[in-house]
């Protein structure tokens with residue numbers, strides 16, 4: 001980046017909102033994945049107009065720009081792979097409107113998920129996608145990755161709540177999409193093109209979100225299964241029973257082993273542990289749902305089924321699931337946290353395949369997941385300084401992705417493609433689909449300035 005370009009950026013933003021100091025650039029070279037690449041500068045814009053000027057300049061001078069929320073991406077989406085400028089949205093963090101009467105909120109892209117949750121709670125409302133990183137990740141990041149979470153089976157993902165966007169296009173024009181209505185079929189659905197586009201088509205500056213009234217009652221239960229297939233059958237039966245739990249989570253045997261080795265929880269070493277949670281507005285309604293679900297668990301040979309009778313007991317039943325990530329981080333130095341998703345009925349096949357791959361390549365791949373929507377998180381743990389082990393990890397990952405696709409699944413249900421899964425895009429998308437995606441990228445960003453190097457868009 002030429003010195004005069006840096007000066008121009010300082011003129012747009014004020015020198016206090018620009019940095020090219022090494023310590024900052026090292027921080028901006030990483031996200032929560034194993035990838036890294038250093039940018040040449042980073043900026044903290046505070047308005048749409050500033051972002052418009054920055055992108056006009058970038059388009060003219062042809063330097064790459066990587067939008068960044070909180071940098072919690074697990075797949076290298078936020079790593080500035082081609083250098084250039086990091087555009088940190090963190091200072092555009094105002095909740096602009098909460099309109100309970102219209103069931104919507106309007107926010108700037110840098111608002112942290114948990115801050116919106118706190119603001120909505122006062123009104124008895126919530127924003128359902130609930131990513132596990134909600135304490136820090138931004139709503140702009142959520143839109144750009146179509147974030148989801150534990151409540152996905154009942155409430156869907158970010159995509160289901162975005163009514164409209166303000167987006168700065170790579171040439172600096174400001175685009176407004178969607179409406180503030182619950183329904184609209186007016187023109188092409190431009191909003192959805194940007195949801196999940198990983199910062200490759202435009203910079204989201206303002207978001208209009210649909211919000212939900214918060215259910216008043218939740219109920220929790222847990223079941224253990226000696227046999228993985230039985231657990232899989234139970235999940236499938238629950239999800240077609242008409243009962244719609246807000247969470248249905250699995251913890252596999254390798255995770256239970258890891259938890260027991262690192263805590264004093266002393267959990268049963270079964271093939272699968274399921275935790276289920278219902279929500280609604282009355283205790284009776286919740287009990288009705290949960291009792292039906294527990295019947296389904298028993299019918300499918302659960303060895304132990306427990307229902308929590310208090311908040312404290314509910315928290316205890318969640319302990320195994322909630323301690324999983326902390327424990328996994330202790331197993332080895334490096335982690336690939338995958339987020340593959342299969343049709344619900346294929347969950348047992350996928351869990352079995354993960355366990356077989358771990359044995360075949362002599363790796364630890366503990367797995368948890370949101371089985372209610374078929375979304376699994378196998379966590380491949382390894383020592384990145386051991387080149388022989390890294391090769392085994394690469395082979396296991398490739399086989400894992402091939403298996404997902406063979407089962408009719410998808411490479412990513414939550415974290416996105418980024419750098420991590422770019423080489424595997426053609427496994428899932430044929431030439432026609434890849435061609436259309438690349439044409440869209442060229443249409444929006446002919447000079448390829450926005451987050452280049454991601455999603456295999458440059459083929």
Ligand SMILES: Cc1cc2nc3c(=O)[nH]c(=O)nc-3n(C[C@H](O)[C@H](O)[C@H](O)COP(=O)(O)OP(=O)(O)OC[C@H]3O[C@@H](n4cnc5c(N)ncnc54)[C@H](O)[C@@H]3O)c2cc1C
Nearest residue numbers: 069070071072073132133138140141144147148198199204
């Ligand atoms: C501990 C942990 C738990 C996680 N749990 C979940 C989970 O349950 N569900 C889930 O879906 N993900 C999860 N993630 C992944 C991550 O938190 C999500 O992808 C999240 O949506 C990223 O938000 P962010 O603000 O950190 O965005 P970043 O990581 O900064 O950016 C992510 C992508 O969005 C783009 N982007 C960011 N802001 C904008 C903007 N304003 N306009 C255009 N593009 C933009 C970036 O260029 C990048 O491509 C988890 C991550 C961690 C570390």
